Amino acid sequence: MREEEKTISSDRIYTGKVISLKVDTVEIEKKGYQKREIVEHGGAVAIVAINDNNEVILVKQFRKAIEKVIWEIPAGKLEIGENPKDCAIRELKEETGYSADNMKLIHKFYTSAGFSNQKVYIFLATGLTAGDNNFDDDEDLEVHKIDLEEAYNMISRNEIEDAKTSIGLLLFNKDLI
Secondary structure, three states: OOOOOEEEEEEEEEEOOOEEEEEEEEEEOOOEEEEEEEEEEOOEEEEEEEOOOOEEEEEEEEEOOOOEEEEEOOEEEOOOOOOHHHHHHHHHHHHHOOEEEEEEEEEEEEOOOOOEOOEEEEEEEEEEEOOOOOOOOOOOOEEEEEEHHHHHHHHHOOOOOOHHHHHHHHHOOOOOO
16 A cells, blocks of 8 residues: 655646645656646534534525535635634534534544545534524525434435535534533
């Protein structure tokens, strides 16, 4: 097993608001040169927000990439140099209006390391206090309180299809955190 690939050159193809795309030429020992297409992303946070009634705060929103409305836990992208916990606090308030007394990192993962460096930090938010949301200009969300058991059933019925949401909800276990 090779531990590293030596980058010979890197060509930036696109730089956008959310992602950048580059193509690296790499040298692989005894195999020559190959191309690697890489989507660069600054990272994101996702929040499993649980209220005192054992309900999870979910949002429904349209996602253009899949052309449908889906259920998600609140989430958002990290700003350059932003601390993930600070981002989670900000995104929870912006998307749902809720503030949390407790915000704890419970997991972090790469979404698809085969072609992207995007890392998602999942936080557990408890001690929720309702307030007014502050959507970004390009956001149109519906905020819902869903019983935690019903949320698990929604995963089983494939009504929740978003990976970060499924991972966050399935990780939520009071014995583990």
